[in-house]
Amino acid sequence: xxxxIPLLLASxxxxxxxxxxxxxxxxxxxxxxxxxxxxxxxEIPAAYARRIAAAKAKKAAAExxxxxxxxxxxxxxxxxxxxxKAETAEQARACLVLLSGRRHRVLTAVSIMSPSxxxxxxxxxxxxxxxxxxxxxxxxxxAAGEWxxxxxxxxxxxxxxxLITFISGSYSNIVGLPLHETVSMLKDTG
Numbered sequence: 001x002x003x004x005i006p007l008l009l010a011s012x013x014x015x016x017x018x019x020x021x022x023x024x025x026x027x028x029x030x031x032x033x034x035x036x037x038x039x040x041x042x043e044i045p046a047a048y049a050r051r052i053a054a055a056k057a058k059k060a061a062a063e064x065x066x067x068x069x070x071x072x073x074x075x076x077x078x079x080x081x082x083x084x085k086a087e088t089a090e091q092a093r094a095c096l097v098l099l100s101g102r103r104h105r106v107l108t109a110v111s112i113m114s115p116s117x118x119x120x121x122x123x124x125x126x127x128x129x130x131x132x133x134x135x136x137x138x139x140x141x142x143a144a145g146e147w148x149x150x151x152x153x154x155x156x157x158x159x160x161x162x163l164i165t166f167i168s169g170s171y172s173n174i175v176g177l178p179l180h181e182t183v184s185m186l187k188d189t190g
């Protein structure tokens with residue numbers, strides 16, 4: 001009987017781990033891949049997400065030979081602008097002001113590295129629209145603290161759900177990992 005190939009999740013995101021568990025996939029190990037996530041000059045959101053997801057997969061695979069590695073990167077974008085992973089209330093507020101009353105894209109690139117070193121990357125895009133936010137709504141959301149470390153300064157699976165009027169595409173993508181596409185890629189990897 002062949003030895004079981006370990007499955008690694010190259011992500012520090014507890015949401016990605018929860019999403020995988022939701023569909024019955026439990027990685028053998030979680031190994032966050034620390035890569036430089038600074039956008040390159042004039043880099044568009046899709047290229048950025050693909051580059052970062054692939055870099056995370058390659059780094060984790062280099063440190064754990066013979067494993068299947070899942071890595072992902074989620075970007076919130078308004079036009080060509082990549083919104084930050086909010087680290088301060090001021091950053092989160094600036095994101096909410098920009099997102100208020102308008103549609104934006106959430107792009108997640110998923111990269112899977114096979115034990116043989118073959119890398120596959122897939123990009124999934126969803127569209128989200130916030131209602132026009134009042135100052136009181138923004139203040140309440142910021143006070144809740146859910147925005148910390150979140151792309152675009154919000155988490156759709158939390159209190160922000162009450163502020164969103166429209167989504168098109170994969171909900172799990174907006175949370176941080178498009179499950180249908182990830183499971184399909186894993187099946188293709190074997």
